[in-house]
Amino acid sequence: MARKLIVGNWKMNGSLAVNAELLDGIKAGLSGVDCDLAICVPFPYLAQCQSALEGTDIALGAEDVSAHAIGAYTGQVSTRMLLDFDCKYVIVGHSERREYCNESDELVANKVQRALAGGLTPIVCVGESLKEKENGQTAEVVERQMHAVLSVLEEREVCDIVVAYEPVWAIGTGKTPTPDMVGDVHALLRELMIRKNPDAVECVRILYGGSMKPSNAEEFLKMPDINGGLIGGAALKADDFLAIARLASK
Numbered sequence: 001m002a003r004k005l006i007v008g009n010w011k012m013n014g015s016l017a018v019n020a021e022l023l024d025g026i027k028a029g030l031s032g033v034d035c036d037l038a039i040c041v042p043f044p045y046l047a048q049c050q051s052a053l054e055g056t057d058i059a060l061g062a063e064d065v066s067a068h069a070i071g072a073y074t075g076q077v078s079t080r081m082l083l084d085f086d087c088k089y090v091i092v093g094h095s096e097r098r099e100y101c102n103e104s105d106e107l108v109a110n111k112v113q114r115a116l117a118g119g120l121t122p123i124v125c126v127g128e129s130l131k132e133k134e135n136g137q138t139a140e141v142v143e144r145q146m147h148a149v150l151s152v153l154e155e156r157e158v159c160d161i162v163v164a165y166e167p168v169w170a171i172g173t174g175k176t177p178t179p180d181m182v183g184d185v186h187a188l189l190r191e192l193m194i195r196k197n198p199d200a201v202e203c204v205r206i207l208y209g210g211s212m213k214p215s216n217a218e219e220f221l222k223m224p225d226i227n228g229g230l231i232g233g234a235a236l237k238a239d240d241f242l243a244i245a246r247l248a249s250k
Ligand SMILES: O=C[C@H](O)COP(=O)(O)O
Pocket: 009, 094, 166, 170, 171, 172, 173, 209, 210, 211, 212, 230, 231, 232, 233, 234
């Protein structure tokens, strides 16, 4: 199985000054970290982060990308633009974009295709809402979201994506599913991917996201089917982000 991957998603947080302190703190505390690390940041801060991360093994990513290659799409950002800043990853289909920007399964799938065609690794987010969880629809929802993406991928491309399971009700709430519940969803996601490409059993990294912090990260990261974390709030504090990264390095 591949090394674990810890990704910080800064969301709509930060400023040049705040970011500088956070980046300095992360770079100064990397001893004991032996997992893959990435930070996904707001577009205006890509240049700052590109420069700060130069010479480190921390990869850079964006929080969204356009489904279009180039042209009259005011406000959108293309894969080529992200490559100008050495981005490796892009988050696609985060529940906050599905909810606040009305992103459909189809649009998410188109963005995944565009990201891959542009040479980026999409971190594809799936997850159920509280209502869907209470209605017992978790498997149905993540299967629908995953199927939309898998249906547009070539077999070989299944190994080129990262998947993040983020129950919407766990994001920023302090509530978390049990590691066993997450393990079950991850096993289902992996099974769907294996059906498309048997190599997915080894090659695909499936992350957990939702209120992961140093005090609960170990119980998730020790599960065999959980290959890392997509971290929101705890990625805004260097010590917390690094503590999670160290737990992923065990
Ligand atoms: O992308 C990150 C997730 O939405 C998790 O956010 P959180 O760690 O603040 O719950």
